[in-house]
Amino acid sequence: MKTNQSILTLLAAGLLVTGCAKKEETPPPPAEPAAPAVDVAAEEQAIRNRSAEWMNFANAKDIASVIQVYSPDAMTAYDGNVRRGVAEIQAAAEKGAKENPDSVIAWSTTGVRVAASGDLAVETGNITIDPDGEGKKPATTGVFVTAWEKVDGAWRVMADAGTENEKKAEAAN
Amino acid sequence: MNARILIAALAAGIVLAGCAAKKDEAPAVDLAAEEQAIRARSAEWLAAAQARDVAATMSVFAPDAITLFDGEIRRGAAEIQAGMEKEQSEAPDSQVTWTTTAVTVAASGDLAWETGEVASDSDGAGPEPAKSGAFSTVWKKIDGAWQVVADAGTMSAPATETATPAT
Numbered sequence: 341m342k343t344n345q346s347i348l349t350l351l352a353a354g355l356l357v358t359g360c361a362k363k364e365e366t367p368p369p370p371a372e373p374a375a376p377a378v379d380v381a382a383e384e385q386a387i388r389n390r391s392a393e394w395m396n397f398a399n400a401k402d403i404a405s406v407i408q409v410y411s412p413d414a415m416t417a418y419d420g421n422v423r424r425g426v427a428e429i430q431a432a433a434e435k436g437a438k439e440n441p442d443s444v445i446a447w448s449t450t451g452v453r454v455a456a457s458g459d460l461a462v463e464t465g466n467i468t469i470d471p472d473g474e475g476k477k478p479a480t481t482g483v484f485v486t487a488w489e490k491v492d493g494a495w496r497v498m499a500d501a502g503t504e505n506e507k508k509a510e511a512a513n
Numbered sequence: 514m515n516a517r518i519l520i521a522a523l524a525a526g527i528v529l530a531g532c533a534a535k536k537d538e539a540p541a542v543d544l545a546a547e548e549q550a551i552r553a554r555s556a557e558w559l560a561a562a563q564a565r566d567v568a569a570t571m572s573v574f575a576p577d578a579i580t581l582f583d584g585e586i587r588r589g590a591a592e593i594q595a596g597m598e599k600e601q602s603e604a605p606d607s608q609v610t611w612t613t614t615a616v617t618v619a620a621s622g623d624l625a626w627e628t629g630e631v632a633s634d635s636d637g638a639g640p641e642p643a644k645s646g647a648f649s650t651v652w653k654k655i656d657g658a659w660q661v662v663a664d665a666g667t668m669s670a671p672a673t674e675t676a677t678p679a680t
Binding site for chain 2: 454500
C-alpha cells in the first residue's frame with residue numbers, strides 16, 4: 341500500500357509540474373477576450389460627470405464643494421500661479437470668488453484617458469473665463485490638462501494645469 | 514481502491530491549486546521599477562533639452578502630445594518641435610533645469626503622472642532674471658516605452674539660488 345501511495349504521490353507531483361508547464365506552453369484559444377477588470381468607458385464617463393459637477397460648483401461659488409474635488413496634496417499651475425496643497429487652492433478660490441463675484445467659467449472636455457487599472461486618468465479640454473460675466477471685461481480662452489486619481493473609490497484631482505491662449509505669465513515679484 | 518481514488522482526487526486538486534497559485538503569484542506590474550523608469554526618462558529628457566538636441570527631445574513626446582506653458586499651447590509633435598526650434602533660435606543662451614518631486618504610476622503600468630519644480634533663464638548669464646515654477650507631466654506607455662502625452666506648468670516666481678539653472 342505504501343508503495344502504491346508513493347507511486348501515486350509521484351504521479352501527483354508529476355501532474356503538478358507537467359500540468360502547469362503544459363498550460364503555459366499551449367497557445368491561448370481564439371476565444372472571446374475575458375471581461376475586463378475595469379470598465380474603462382464607465383470610468384471615463386465618471387470623470388466627465390465629476391468634471392461637470394466641478395464646473396457647476398465653481399460657477400455657484402461653492403468653494404467647499406469645489407475643494408472636495410481635489411486630493412489633499414493636489415497642485416494647480418496656471419499662468420504664473422502655482423498652488424500646492426488643498427489649503428493654498430482653497431485660499432486662492434476664496435480670493436477669486438471675493439474679487440470676481442460675477443465671474444463665469446466654462447470648460448469642455450475634449451479627451452479623457454483612463455489607465456487600464458482604472459486608478460489614474462488624464463483629462464484635457466478647453467476653458468473660457470469671463471471675469472465679470474455680463475460686464476465689460478472680455479472673456480479669455482485657454483486649454484487645460486487635469487490629472488485624476490481614484491482615492492477611496494472617488495475620482496479626485498491631483499494636478500490641474502493650463503494656460504490662456506497667448507497669455508504670458510506675469511512673474512510674482 | 515478507495516484510497517487510490519482519494520489520492521487521485523487529491524492529486525488533481527494539487528494540480529489545480531498549484532496552477533492557480535502560480536497565476537496569482539505573478540506580479541502584474543513592478544510599480545517601483547516603472548516609477549524609476551519615468552524618473553530616468555525625465556532625466557534623459559532634461560539632458561537632451563540642455564544639449565539642444567531637438568531630435569532626442571522629441572523622442573520623449575507621443576505623436577498627439579500637448580504642451581501648455583504660460584500662453585504657449587502646442588498640440589501634436591509637429592507644433593511642439595516647431596516651438597522648440599523657434600525658442601532655440603530666439604534664445605540661444607537659454608538654460609533650463611527641473612527636478613522631479615513625485616511620480617504616481619497606475620496599477621496597470623500604462624499611465625503615470627510626474628510633478629516637479631522647473632527653473633529657466635532665457636539668456637543664461639545675461640541680464641534677464643531666471644524664473645522658477647512647477648510642472649505636471651502625464652506619461653503613457655506606448656509600445657513598451659514611456660512617452661509624454663501632456664506637459665503643462667507655469668513659471669511663477671524668480672528662481673531661488675538652488676533652482677537657478679547652471680550656466
